[in-house]
Amino acid sequence: MHGFYRVVPFVVIVRAISFFIGKPYASIVRYTASKDAQRIAVILFLVTVFFGLFNLVYFEWRHSFLIPYSIVIIDFLTTVFVMIGSRVVVKILYIEWKNPTKSKTNVIIYGAGESGIITKRTLDRDAGTKYNVLAFIDDNPKKAGKKLEGVSIYHTNQLEELLKDNSVAHLIISVQDLAPAHKQEAVEICLNYNTKVLNVPPVKNWINGELSFKQIKKVKIQDLLERDPIKLDLDIIKKNIAGKTVLITGAAGSIGSELVRQILNFNPKFIILLDQAESDLYDIDIEIHESQRRDQVDAVIGDIRNKERMTNVFRTYKPQIVFHAAAYKHVPMMENNPSESILTNVLGTKILADLSVEFGAEKFVMISTDKAVNPTNIMGASKRIAEKYIQSLNKISKTKFITTRFGNVLASNGSVIPRFQKQIEEGGPITVTHPEITRFFMTIPEACQLVLEAGALGKGGEIFIFDMGKSIKIVDLARKMVKLSGLSLGKDIQLVFTGLRPGEKLYEELLNDTENVLPTHHPKIMIAKVEENDFETISKEISDLISLFRTQDNLAIVRKMKDIVPEFISNNSIYEQLDSIETE
DSSP states (O other), X not given: OTTHHHHHHHHHHHHHHHHHHHOGXXXXXXXXXXXXXXXXXXXXXHHHHHHHHHHHHHHHHHSSOSSOHHHHHHHHHHHHHXXXXXXXXXXHHHHHHHSOGGGSEXXXXXXXXXXXXXXHHHHHHHHTTTEEEEEEEESOTTTTTOEETTEEEEEXXXXXHHHHHSOEEEEEEOOTTOOHHHHHHHHHHXXXXXXXXXXXXXXXXXXXXXXXXXXXXXXXXXXXXXXXXXXXXXXXXXXXHTTOEEEEETTTSHHHHHHHHHHHTTOOSXXXXXXXXXXXXXXXXHHHHHTTOGGGEEXXXXXXXXXXXXXXXXXXXXXXXXXXXXXXXXXXXXHHOHHHHIIIIIIIHHHHHHHHHHTTOSEEEEEOOGGGSSOOSHHHHHHHHHHHHHHHHHTTSSSEEEEEEOOEETTOTTOHHHHHHHHHHTXXXXXXXXXXXXXXXXXXXXXHHXXXXXXXXXXXXXXXXXXXXSOEEHHXXXXXXXXXXXXXXXXXXXXXXXXXXXXXOSSOOSSOTTOEEEEOSSTTEEEEEOOOOOHHHHHHHHXXXXXXXXXXXXXXXXXHHXXXXXXXXXXXXXXHHHHHHHHO
């Protein structure tokens, strides 16, 4: 007891000085986090080290220890436990009082690995007062039945059972490389139980390397239509593009702008971004400049129908590879404006193709459409005519002309998904033309990857078609988008069928009846065997067609288009009368 009266004031004074310097008292107790605990432990450890060193000095002076070392250790452990434990208890009591566990929203985290732990800790840190992590699910059977930070882990097969037995507001997918099929399966189950699905963004998008709860976003319909990643022959693509000057028409559009982004990865010498849409071209130009690639691109405003302007572009830059993505593509618009469709889709393509030959371009890759197969509308027929021209031109020129065909791309400008999203945001109704209408879908990056691969392996004259997977009912797409938005069809929003639009058909095709395909080294790319045309013949017919623009006689223009493309049979259009005349 004699030593006690000397030691206590000494310890209190030292502790007080250390707390004044370290300021552990400055943190708000109810928001205590791991960093607060770490700071307390460090301060107490340094003071304990000081006591140990002071003991050595005191021993040299008095030949005894001021504080027994056992007491020093016990004091450190006890103080750490009391200071941190008390804060944790206060925090738990506060949270439970403010937001009882019963009133919290249950969530399930998909993935019981490192990303799952990070997601849970992010929830605890940023939104712990609102959400309760009910369970982890993982496809690794070895983890099932175990616990992670006190939360039970279940196999993914038990997801439906968990949703059935509990009220779960969100499933958070934390796995970064989850296979599309597994993601789709999980989302389908969740939609049946009105559970919203959220996605943890890629690590590269985390702010300063740390995940924030606000970055966890809803799953989009595009995520449900993804397929397994495409395996590309990067060497052949790089060999085709590296060190070359590349011209991309329609560079401000969905496909064109993605082509720009992907081609930059293959170290081209230069890229010319050509488009007539000033604002959109400005946006992609700024995006590329901000990525520090400004020395590799030039944005050029120009109309592909203007031969003088296009001649100047070819004369100035002398492109070695041309990716032709510029086109009018909306079926109803072209059905009402046939003369514009031939001016852009036919004449514009002809001008670019002829200049490619004149200025010695190595390759010309045209992006066509599945609507060019057995066309039922003017847009599809105009693209088929363009296909015929460049395929026939290939036979008499050194430039290799290649065509790629694919269906609808997800989230492209004017596609069905942005339209549905806008209708949902406005409260509906959602409009679908027909209950049985189906379409092929492909993501924009996937389509562009296949275009690059086809362009690289093309030897000239081929029409490459892409494996688009299964066709999707548009009405099913609409229903899923409504569910993903947390709404009920028929209750919160209505679905209305408006009837097929002029030129529209129920089912799209990638080949017509007289065509078959040849395989390539890539399982998703095939070559269509199509009837070839004589260049002189097709060139004269196209010249006659373009000369009809001056007449602005839509019937005459469409009649000529049907002469050039005999399989062009109009559907749900005023031009069906021309088919009747032919039949008679």
